[in-house]
Amino acid sequence: MDSAKNLPVAVIGAGPVGLAAAAHLIERGLEPLIFEAGPSAGAAIEQWRHIRLFSPWRFNIDAAAVRLLEAAGWEAPRPTALPYGGELIDRYLAPLAALPVISSRLQTGARVIAVTRAGMDKTHTRNREITPFVVRVQHQDGETRDHTVAGVIDASGTWSTRNPLGTSGLPAIGEDSAADRISSPLPDVTGRDRGAFAGRRVLVVGAGHSAANTLISLADLAKDEPGTRILWAVRGASAEKVYGGGDADGLPARGQLGARLRRLVEAGTIELHTGFGIASLKALDSGVTVESVDGRTLEADVVVPCTGFRPDLDILRELRLNLDPAVEAPVELGPLIDPEFHSCGTVAPHGAKLLAHPDKDFYIVGMKSYGRAPTFLLATGYEQVRSVAAALAGDREAADTVQLELPETGVCSADAGTSCDVPAVVAVASESSCCAAPEPVLVGFPTGLSHGRSGEDQPAVSLLHEPSPEKEESNA
Numbered sequence: 429m430d431s432a433k434n435l436p437v438a439v440i441g442a443g444p445v446g447l448a449a450a451a452h453l454i455e456r457g458l459e460p461l462i463f464e465a466g467p468s469a470g471a472a473i474e475q476w477r478h479i480r481l482f483s484p485w486r487f488n489i490d491a492a493a494v495r496l497l498e499a500a501g502w503e504a505p506r507p508t509a510l511p512y513g514g515e516l517i518d519r520y521l522a523p524l525a526a527l528p529v530i531s532s533r534l535q536t537g538a539r540v541i542a543v544t545r546a547g548m549d550k551t552h553t554r555n556r557e558i559t560p561f562v563v564r565v566q567h568q569d570g571e572t573r574d575h576t577v578a579g580v581i582d583a584s585g586t587w588s589t590r591n592p593l594g595t596s597g598l599p600a601i602g603e604d605s606a607a608d609r610i611s612s613p614l615p616d617v618t619g620r621d622r623g624a625f626a627g628r629r630v631l632v633v634g635a636g637h638s639a640a641n642t643l644i645s646l647a648d649l650a651k652d653e654p655g656t657r658i659l660w661a662v663r664g665a666s667a668e669k670v671y672g673g674g675d676a677d678g679l680p681a682r683g684q685l686g687a688r689l690r691r692l693v694e695a696g697t698i699e700l701h702t703g704f705g706i707a708s709l710k711a712l713d714s715g716v717t718v719e720s721v722d723g724r725t726l727e728a729d730v731v732v733p734c735t736g737f738r739p740d741l742d743i744l745r746e747l748r749l750n751l752d753p754a755v756e757a758p759v760e761l762g763p764l765i766d767p768e769f770h771s772c773g774t775v776a777p778h779g780a781k782l783l784a785h786p787d788k789d790f791y792i793v794g795m796k797s798y799g800r801a802p803t804f805l806l807a808t809g810y811e812q813v814r815s816v817a818a819a820l821a822g823d824r825e826a827a828d829t830v831q832l833e834l835p836e837t838g839v840c841s842a843d844a845g846t847s848c849d850v851p852a853v854v855a856v857a858s859e860s861s862c863c864a865a866p867e868p869v870l871v872g873f874p875t876g877l878s879h880g881r882s883g884e885d886q887p888a889v890s891l892l893h894e895p896s897p898e899k900e901e902s903n904a
Contacts, residue, residue, distance in 0.1 A: 440463050448813050454496070459533070473516060473517055479512065496527055541572070546559055563575045581793055600706045606711040616645075617642065617649050626655075628729040631718060632658070635670045635734075739756055758797065761778060761797065761798075779812055780818070783815075797812065
């Protein structure tokens with residue numbers, strides 16, 4: 429960044445990872461310029477503020493952000509308490525965003541619509557590495573303006589781009605026309621959205637923590653509203669992965685989530701339909717008919733799409749990216765998180781080196797860095813941005829020294845030769861494909877979210893979900 433050292437570094441997104449990136453940049457003497465599309469920091473989390481994280485406070489806050497807050501007299505929450513999404517905003521993100529050192533650099537209602545190199549599209553190479561970036565932003569005053577910056581950290585997440593309900597990565601036939609029968613991914617079924625679910629037939633689609641939390645909340649609703657009928661459809665042959673590792677889970681609340689869900693299914697409170705890949709939806713006057721690829725049908729009044737998220741790459745069309753063809757994560761990270769071969773909640777720590785793209789000084793971090801892959805934890809994002817800030821500041825040694833501690837999930841399916849029989853931490857060995865790892869290192873904080881691959885989850889909640897920042901799932 430030497431040729432543009434007097435320019436700021438753009439941070440796209442003011443969620444937990446975006447604000448952590450800004451805090452680390454500030455500590456490095458760099459100038460962040462933060463663009464948040466929503467009206468306030470943590471705008472995506474605001475939509476699931478009713479969800480309780482499965483990871484305690486100590487895993488959900490970033491070290492550099494805490495240093496800024498404590499310097500202003502902030503009192504940290506009890507580290508072992510499990511916060512709700514709303515508490516994550518009210519007690520952490522909002523105070524952080526209000527600090528003058530952050531607020532003076534934060535622009536809300538500022539939606540990034542494109543990122544490019546100044547004066548050149550992606551086909552031009554000469555002097556590309558020393559050319560500043562241009563970030564085009566639609567501001568809340570209605571104007572579109574270009575901002576010239578030295579580097580870009582994309583922490584915009586994936587909440588706004590839900591995976592479709594259909595198979596093959598495509599919307600089910602009729603999905604668009606049935607949109608008014610489809611809810612948001614994490615509705616507050618016992619609170620502000622109660623009227624849309626009480627006494628109705630509700631079909632939850634997906635096999636991750638988002639689905640689990642919604643199903644459990646619906647079961648609570650059904651106690652007071654006996655006419656409520658709960659249907660659950662998953663694409664896979666069983667729901668065992670959703671039930672998780674139980675007592676073996678390093679985050680007890682996450683293990684309890686799956687155990688409770690299992691009991692509700694076994695008791696008949698929740699009607700589980702496995703092998704149900706959705707082919708079409710047909711809106712009716714009184715509800716919607718959902719048909720599977722094998723011809724089975726389910727009738728519902730409302731469908732809850734816990735099918736995960738995918739990254740919005742359109743804004744990056746003029747940049748040179750190197751993405752894994754399967755999960756759309758940075759190419760070296762993709763094989764470590766591909767759910768076809770890796771389902772552990774513990775992923776080897778990684779930073780700027782693994783996240784780099786052909787366009788120097790551009791990084792995708794946080795949930796978006798995992799593309800369509802699941803099981804992203806906030807702690808992972810915090811370590812990512814610590815490393816990226818060091819790299820942008822020219823401190824390669826600090827950037828390449830990555831450390832992280834993550835609790836085990838208690839379940840693991842990985843390619844042949846890997847194992848989960850290791851301590852509940854991830855070591856510095858980026859070669860590890862699953863849980864197998866050498867000497868454990870303690871640094872970092874996981875959160876509890878999920879947003880799965882092409883079929884299922886987002887936040888890993890009651891627990892948290894960044895909905896997460898943590899991802900997790902798939903309709904698989």
